[in-house]
Amino acid sequence: MQQQYIDINCDLGEGQTLADCDKDALLMPYLSRCNIACGKHAGNEQTMYQTLLHAKQHNILCGAHPGYADPDNFGRLSLAISIDEVVASVVAQTQHLAHIAASLEQKLVHIKLHGALYNDAEKSPELAGALCKAFTTQLPHLSIIGLADGAMQTAAQKHGLAFLREGFMDRAYLTNRQLAPRTLNGSVYTKSEQCIAQVLALVQQGALETLDGGTVSVQVDTLCLHGDSPIALDVAQALPNELAAVGFVIK
Structure with missing residues (x-):
């Protein structure tokens, strides 16, 4: 069996305390990269610094995980702000995290939007295009992680940015290739067996059964595990x- 590699990313640094960071660090031996909250939807200066430090100790890649500045709703509700305001916020959040990373002689390698902002960019080619245009001038060295075959992928490719096609192991899909909204029953997996089955389907078949009864083809470069899931460590x-049983190594 020929060995192949798979990238596993995880949203981390979304707590408020050092104890939260220690809990996140338990996941790091099993990851290849992490997406670190930048203090707006979640996290703070302390958690950003500690998560970057832990990532350096575990030798995993780091990226920014900017979201809507709405901690009360964990960045999971869309905000009625202009595209220019969204772009400015995302760039500022990423640069803030990059500044902290530099103090640890650590560097960021990617950006992955969070929550409602991730979904909004996939629904709006205009927003996706504005973000990627800004990244080319202000954060050109960073890859973009976004939904496989979505609006961010199209925009990133148009602007010459490196892009990693993302699949999700702990969320259900719909036949329109979008993630099923969290408001739908069954959209968030609660059993580790469901997540493992989805991972194996993605890496072996590149196809998934959807929550609304269909199937979709999904080719991915990286798979996401949500760090705030109760079953994340399992x-x-x-x-x-x-x-490993099907010939893949996390790298």
């Missing part, structure tokens, strides 16, 4: 052996 610990 899934992370099971993944290496499950992937």
Whole structure:
């Protein structure tokens, strides 16, 4: 069996305390990269610094995870602000995290939008285009992580930015290739077996059964595990052996 590699990313730094960061660090041995909250939808100066430090100790890649500045709703509700305001906020959040990373002689390598902002960019080619245009001039060295075959992928490619096609192991899809809204029953997986099955389907078949009864083809470069999921650690610990059994190594 020929060995193949798979990238696993995880949203981290979304707590408020050092204890939250220590809990996040338990996931890091099973990851290849992390997306660090930049203090607006979640996190703060302390958690950004500590998450970057832990990532350096575990030798995993780091990226920015900017979201809407709405901590009361964890960045999961759309805000009625202009595209220019969104772009300015995302760039500022990313630069803030990059500044903290530089103090640790650490560097950021990617950007992944959070929550409602991630979804809004996929629904709005105009927003996706404005973000990617800004990235080319202000953050050109960073790759973009976004939904496979979505609006951000199209915009990133148009502007010459490196792009990683993302799939999700702990969320259900719809036949329109979007993630099923969290308001739908069954949209968020609650059993590690569901997540493992989805990972294996993505890496072996590149196809998934959807929540609304169909199937979709999804080719991915990186798979996301949500760090705030109650089953995140169980899934992370099971993944290496499950992937190794079908010829994949996390890298």
